[in-house]
Amino acid sequence: MKQSYPSKRVNVLLFKNRDGFQVKVADFSLGRDFRRESILTRKSQTNLGQDAFVAPEQLQNLNNASELSDIYAVGSLMSFMLTASDPRYETPNSTLGPIIAQFREKDPQRRPQNVTDALRLLDLFESITNKGIQLDINEIKNQFDKDGFLSEEAYHHLTYYLTRENPIFNGYKQGNLTYNRYFVPLIHIQDLLAYWAKISLKSNVQLFYRRLSEQLDTLVGQTNWNFRDMFSIGEMMMKLFYANDDLKLPLDPVAANLFFHVVSARYKRGSVVMTSNKSFGEWGELLGDRVLATAVLDRLLHHAHILNIRGNSYRMKGKLPLSSDQ
Structure with a gap:
């Protein structure tokens, strides 16, 4: 993987367990501070994070970043891991594609509205893929x-x-x-x-x-x-x-x-x-x-x-x- 992406090797961690390996991502390259307004958090078009992974509202103004921006970033990272390409220009040609597309919706209100909703979608996808269309x-x-x-x-x-x-x-x-x-x-x-x-x-x-x-x-x-x-x-x-x-x-x-x-x-x-x-x-x-x-x-x-x-x-x-x- 190219080191310019946040999902570089040092940030993708593998943990061995009884079922094989569990993958965890240590860094989404999101840099922001909700607690105070610094020069950076007031700045538009900052260099924090990679444009390909940062939600549109966060790119426009860092103050707009929220939990929904993280969900967008997760979707972008999932896309990159499946295609090894910039998620802005290539979408996964897989059954996981619709879920990733929902995570990466430009309108934050059309994304899963919290982590619980995001996990529920992924659980539903896993259920459908493992057990077939019920x-x-x-x-x-x-x-x-x-x-x-x-x-x-x-x-x-x-x-x-x-x-x-x-x-x-x-x-x-x-x-x-x-x-x-x-x-x-x-x-x-x-x-x-x-x-x-x-x-x-x-x-x-x-x-x-x-x-x-x-x-x-x-x-x-x-x-x-x-x-x-x-x-x-x-x-x-x-x-x-x-x-x-x-x-x-x-x-x-x-x-x-x-x-x-x-x-x-x-x-x-x-x-x-x-x-x-x-x-x-x-x-x-x-x-x-x-x-x-x-x-x-x-x-x-x-x-x-x-x-x-x-x-x-x-x-x-x-x-x-x-x-x-x-």
């Missing part, structure tokens, strides 16, 4: 349909289910396995999925989309599935895009790639009807990738019938324009 996905869906919201326990079980690594069926003729084992359960809970995407942390949603993209990449290269299946997947994805503001303009790179897969899968095999208030020249900005936008438009416009509608909004037909004093 709440059945259909059970979570039924409870959501009844209550209209997710309990904290249900939310974390669902987050684990959606962001965990899934088996990849690599066989050329195993498209039915990929579709039935991975996509069908998601399609069955698509309303719940859209709700989860709306309330979940952005990093959790992005990790889920990476998992989804992996499976879609596999499915597109396989046989033994039909385009009714792809229509169902596309319908589910559109609900997710609608529910999650982070996947709107411009689209997240993974979401844009998923959109390309849907268009590519329909190309020369079935009809696509699409409306857009963006000109073709703006699709590079819309998808966040001009090369990908060109590939999408190439498939959409080949053999296409284009209706360019101009004029006033049909919804406003018959409505009187508002005067300036109304």
Whole structure:
């Protein structure tokens, strides 16, 4: 490990016990004094601690530091220990990722509010990973349909289910396995999925989309599935895009790639009807990738019938324009 990080070797201690080793961290590189105001504690953008591990509110002003800042630092350290990279630029691609993301929330009020809450989250994660998902996905869906919201326990079980690594069926003729084992359960809970995407942390949603993209990449290269299946997947994805503001303009790179897969899968095999208030020249900005936008438009416009509608909004037909004093 680089010595410039607070988690350098001398600060990571190993204690041998009956079960093996227990890891303890001796220093998070947080320097502050709650008891008095010194020149340093009044100072903004201090050099105390490492920027990569220090909470945003503490970086802004050391007086803002609190127990919640420590929780942020713990999350940053956990991220670094899993990736060996700066936690600001790389997030762990693991099932622990959602917990770390919650610890590292920019808004302190969205982090665990004390050490007890943080430990409870970690205990829940350990329970889920060791014993498996104890709440059945259909059970979570039924409870959501009844209550209209997710309990904290249900939310974390669902987050684990959606962001965990899934088996990849690599066989050329195993498209039915990929579709039935991975996509069908998601399609069955698509309303719940859209709700989860709306309330979940952005990093959790992005990790889920990476998992989804992996499976879609596999499915597109396989046989033994039909385009009714792809229509169902596309319908589910559109609900997710609608529910999650982070996947709107411009689209997240993974979401844009998923959109390309849907268009590519329909190309020369079935009809696509699409409306857009963006000109073709703006699709590079819309998808966040001009090369990908060109590939999408190439498939959409080949053999296409284009209706360019101009004029006033049909919804406003018959409505009187508002005067300036109304």
